[in-house]
Amino acid sequence: MTETNDSDSLLQEVQALKAEVTRLNNQKFFRIYKSKWRTIGFQLMRGLAFGLGTVLGASILASVLVFALSQIDFIPIFGEWAKEIADEIQGRPSE
Secondary structure, eight states, rough: HHHHHHHHHHHHHHHHHHHHHHHTTTTTHHHHHTHHHHHHHHHHHHHHHHHHHHHHHHHHHHHHHHHHHHOTTTTTTHHHHHHHHHHHHHHHHOO
């Protein structure tokens, strides 16, 4: 009798495991990576988004830095140095 219960219990566990694996395989992550071309397309879009974000972030950071350097020309030693750097970045000839 216990052997029948053990085999029924084992059968239920295997069926539950099969259902869980099926549910896991239907996840979006596994559906995307199932196809090689879909994976290549996904990684291409991911790389383009990363590159665009990096360029935009660096541009904004550089413009804020140039603006900040151009605004602190009233400090005696550091101000002159910052003004020269800002002029050099903006392409204006030094005086």
